[in-house]
Amino acid sequence: MKSNYSHFIASVIAVPAGLLAWVLSSNIFDIHMFLDVIVGIGGFGASYLPAQRISHHKHLEKLKLTNSEYKYIKEQLAQAKEHTNRLRSSYMNIRSIKDAKMIFDINRIVKTIISSVEEDPRQFYSVQQFFHSNLETAVNTIEKYLYLYKMPGKSKDERIQLHETRLSMLELKRTLQSNLSHMNQRSYQDLNVERDLIKMNSARAKKRQAALDNKLGKEKVNLKQKRQTEKETEKVHRGEGNG
DSSP states (O other), X not given: OOTTHHHHHHHHHHHHHXXXXXXXXXXXXXXXXXXXXXXXXXXXXXXXXHHHHHHHXXXXXXXXXXXXXXXXXXXXXXXXXXXXXXXHHGGGGOOSHHHHHHHHHHHHHHHHHHHHHHHOGGGGGGSHHIIIIIHHHHHHHHHHHHHHHTOSSOOHHHHHHHHHHHHHHHXXXXXXXXHXXXXXXXXXXXXXXXXXXXXXXXXXXXXXXXXXXXXXXXXXXXXXXXXXXXXXXXXXXXHHHXX
């Protein structure tokens, strides 16, 4: 989420305002230097706070979110990033190529979902299950699986249980992939609309081109007939003149 957007805009406005207040205080009002600095800081704060609030409000209007919704989504993203940090730290416990591929694929899906919600916070509502349960379940399962997998002296029953756990992790991967697909559903619908518009515009362009070609063809025929008529008329005039 672009949480620093409003702070950046406010700083762009407040820094010149603070400098201007300091310059006016030191050169025009001739106050003590320490007080000049205080006035400059006060000018910065007096312009920063309202500018930040206005910019943040406009940003929320653009996102079509309330302030409470924005804060809640931001908290969920922060928790999700903590889970991804745990997932990355578990890489050192991977002991097989198959597990490495599976966990890397899961991490890629997780990062894609999180980055998509950061870019468009409204996407959060299409993947709430991912943030509320699926991600934490996946990370906890992977951590326990990798920890137990590297333990020596496993019994047959323990190896069977680990195998079954790995199968459940594959199912978790498919669930996360389903979360991602559901989140992208609207984008695919928009893509279909754009594709239909392209087809319609292409069909219209072909019709216009066909009509233009037909018109040009008729004009060429008419021009040819006109020239032929003019030649015949000219021949007639020449014949009359000779007679």
